[in-house]
Amino acid sequence: MPARPVTPGGRVRNMTEPNQRGPLRAGILVTGTEVLTATIQDRNGPWLSEQLTSLGVELAEIVVVADHREDLRNVLEHMRAVGIDLIITTGGLGPTADDLTAEVVAEFTGRELELDRGMERKIQQILSRFAASTAMTVSAEGVNAANRKQAMVPRGATALDPVGTAPGLVVPGPDGQLVLVLPGPPRELKPMWSSALELPQVKEVLARATPLHSYRLRMFGTPESELAMELRGIEADGGTLDDLEITTCLRKGEVEIDVRYRDGAEAAADALRDELQSRFPRSLYSLDGTTIDEVVAGLLQEHRLGLAESCSAGLLAARIADIPGSSDYFAGGAVTYSDRSKSGLLGVDPDLLSRYGAVSDEVAEAMAIGALERFEADVAVSVTGIAGPGGGTEEKPVGLVCFNARTAGGESRAVSPVIPGGRRDVRERSALVGMHLLRRLLGG
């Protein structure tokens, strides 16, 4: 199937449909009123989706429901009706009465719940350790009732040892499908998923999936529409994209390109990567999913960085410091939000400020020079702009941001784009542009 154009307006499109359906389909059932009501964001669905993709399993759907018996049951029946082979549930395994998942799955698979005495002892031990560590007052009676509930296992199912206090379950379904019952907290779910993959009955199901390979490219400074045009150009020039699933996505100011393919399409996948690299030599900066923060961290080794931020106000510093080991090359930054602090901390000439204004190429340059000096750095970047909503003029609109990146040796790069969007967009995009300017200065 040919690559299709990106919709005007910057919408994200899946450009080619998967060229072949995997024989194994999975469904994810996320339970929890707090997720359904948007009180918390579901992180398990997307995480499991990535795991399944890497195993070559096609994910058919993710369903979020509240902890209501009937709703849970209806979704399980629906997944059965549409022929899903692997049902994964998350959440609803706690000790309280609204934790219903194990019970509903037992009903759905037609298996009676039985007390697993070994599991009961394990949970008891975990709870007593927990109570001791927090000096919590717990009634023995309440705890016993609660953990007896958590130790109930459908007949014929396999219990997975708790990571927190709740065991997971692997339950054979009514028509040969498998139901994998996992806890809700991500830090419990992830290790338990790994344990589940070791079980023979899970391995047997997953063996039916055909492996899927993938890579991720990242671009900065090329609109998605131009990428879509080049993809069509590659096809017109005889390149074949038929066996590749290409997803492009605008994320945080960059374009991500995910390419997925099955065995046999390696050559086409490699050719596409080479072709994109030669068509976008400047903007395609990551061939292996490495982020701009990681690229810049690599380039900064053996350097000493100083920052001067106004409108981004610490966001650039925070990105630099987010990388472990950054204290080796990050000397520090000045967040100079007022004119007085630009002069006081960075030595920006007050005349310059009054003549050109705080948001100007001249002041950006003076700020970067000040950062080099102040932090005894050999590389510096400055950011000064109008984040809005107020403060814009006809000459200097909201979104105008001036950047200056320079080395102690006198090399420099400067840009002053007008960044679209609201206050937060302008500030976050400023930090991103600052990172890319650093990359270009350091030759990455």
Place this chain on the structure above:
Amino acid sequence: MPARPVTPGGRVRNMTEPNQRGPLRAGILVTGTEVLTATIQDRNGPWLSEQLTSLGVELAEIVVVADHREDLRNVLEHMRAVGIDLIITTGGLGPTADDLTAEVVAEFTGRELELDRGMERKIQQILSRFAASTAMTVSAEGVNAANRKQAMVPRGATALDPVGTAPGLVVPGPDGQLVLVLPGPPRELKPMWSSALELPQVKEVLARATPLHSYRLRMFGTPESELAMELRGIEADGGTLDDLEITTCLRKGEVEIDVRYRDGAEAAADALRDELQSRFPRSLYSLDGTTIDEVVAGLLQEHRLGLAESCSAGLLAARIADIPGSSDYFAGGAVTYSDRSKSGLLGVDPDLLSRYGAVSDEVAEAMAIGALERFEADVAVSVTGIAGPGGGTEEKPVGLVCFNARTAGGESRAVSPVIPGGRRDVRERSALVGMHLLRRLLGG
């Protein structure tokens, strides 16, 4: 139904089930391979969930599927089977062949697609403006085919004017339910949702919902388990929570308490808020959902703030500057990541650094004093800590963070907790603790 205890281990629980089911139930169908594969995060489901809640509509489920005809159809049939009254779809309205939603909804509702000539003209105008503004080369033929597809409306349905290029649809379903078809990009979906609410047929359905009221409280410094205990205490003391749906959620280091209730339960809801306020006079800081950043912004009016950050490295400055108008009171901050910059920028005595170490109450105090002076501020906060993964010792473990908040008048607050978690957790929590220390210093 009594409030139930929070599960040990910090898990989030819905504490009481809704005491009554609304007569009107909705389902959300999110379409898009990019969402299902976790390439992008779905923001429409949670946003629509909040909108529905505020209208008193009970949301039964959110389902995410790829742009596959059969999968879409199956979910619609499932929603019909479980008696959902209002089906809202998002995505799949673009001009390309994998945009299937309108077609599948037409089939599902048994209505033929007809070309809406007026809509066709509207889309043509939008596309020509778009092409002109981007100097894009588009083939007239391709554009015509694409916008004709987007202008197809199921017979008897109402088309909603495009916000981007795709019109939305309101389609009466086979058993009296209503299908609301909305575009995928959030900035198109949100305005179109508002337009849809104005339509008589949508109003008629929504009139069957019983209004739901809610408020949100925020706490800092009290574990969720203690809150659960107090809620049980309130019931034991004769308070009634039966008519309230209480959801507690640990979010970014704070506890959020959402209380929802229907007409008639106002007195119980007010009583609960008063009771919690008297039981948590220190930690319950927001009675109306106001965030700590907003509370601090209010307290900082007429002040002049300077910051001194080491391990949080700009995150505190970024939170302060995130609030529009912060330039009125935010002078600036020094991100002093190295010892040299702590002395150079903030005037911290090198002897102090060598005697006590950069992470110490003494250095935190000197940093805050330096920030007061440097920024000519009357309020300052400093943060210095060990974010990890390296750098910890037995005496000063990873996660130890020293804070000092002070006024030019000599009032001060200091804390030095050991913050659990990874590098990012420690840094983000540091910024949060810094905000709360400011609040306490300024008497909020």
